[in-house]
């Protein structure tokens with residue numbers, strides 16, 4: 001029976017799909033050593049936590065690493081490819097969930113929800129209503145989307161059609177954008193946006209993209225929302241801007257260090273929302289990501305290639321390891 005190692009428990013519908021196809025084993029811990037040890041006799045690994053490169057050295061049976069979600073930064077692609085292991089992901093199926101989180105975060109920041117809720121509970125009704133800085137509407141503001149892929153487009157659609165926001169976006173290749181979306185360079189986008197949303201993957205190019213200089217160009221009331229990956233932002237520069245009231249606030253779902261240390265400076269700001277990497281996690285998206293991961297697993301176990309193969313250059317090496325059935 002093939003061993004399907006998963007870093008986290010899957011949605012029941014996904015587990016049910018795998019019943020009979022293999023032995024589904026949830027990793028006992030997520031540290032590098034445990035994952036590498038438990039992957040040694042695995043045929044497939046379903047990934048929701050960073051994998052160490054060393055995992056691929058000892059995992060001689062491993063056919064595929066299947067990313068439960070979009071971002072591929074958790075899988076060391078070079079090590080997987082060198083070891084002849086297929087890498088696949090389940091793209092786009094959590095985009096709606098993340099886009100709804102982005103609107104929630106923008107509204108919560110503009111409504112100063114953290115403070116209002118806290119003051120009403122701690123100090124009573126009048127304190128909850130006593131805010132000298134007024135809340136603000138979304139309508140008419142400009143939202144700037146960095147990375148106009150599945151999530152960026154879902155954010156743009158809801159923002160333009162649901163909230164009457166002006167939408168601008170930056171893309172790597174400036175292809176024609178949909179109606180109601182203006183294309184800008186990253187520098188123009190940070191200068192012109194009231195709300196800046198990071199929806200790009202973490203790559204060598206996007207690491208540190210939101211640096212001190214770009215934060216310095218933002219409007220004084222600008223809100224920064226990050227659902228991408230933590231290292232896209234220079235944390236020291238953002239913390240300094242928040243301390244000096246140089247920007248309006250931030251909503252951060254992802255961090256350079258996860259779990260976020262409990263004494264992290266981000267916890268100290270009233271105008272910062274922090275969530276534990278859960279923008280893409282809803283009942284619906286967990287089902288879709290789980291089912292997508294199970295679909296890809298079943299294909300690989302049937303000696304076929306996954307639909308969303310992300311390292312096609314591995315195929316020849318993989319086929320030498322696991323010759324296809326006639």
Ligand SMILES: NC(=O)C1=CN([C@@H]2O[C@H](COP(=O)(O)OP(=O)(O)OC[C@H]3O[C@@H](n4cnc5c(N)ncnc54)[C@H](O)[C@@H]3O)[C@@H](O)[C@H]2O)C=CC1
Nearest residue numbers: 070071147148149150151171172199200201227228279280
């Ligand atoms: N917080 C959460 O729960 C979640 C976070 N994510 C993160 O969001 C990222 C994007 O997800 P999707 O939209 O599904 O992926 P996608 O691949 O559909 O879109 C990413 C877009 O970013 C663009 N891009 C890449 N480098 C860029 C650059 N330097 N400047 C501007 N644009 C650039 C790409 O061309 C593409 O259009 C994922 O890679 C992941 O890191 C994804 C899902 C859930």
Ligand SMILES: O=C(O)C(=O)COP(=O)(O)O
Nearest residue numbers: 048068069070071094280
């Ligand atoms: O899709 C992504 O990249 C995410 O960050 C969310 O996926 P996950 O919750 O890790 O399965």
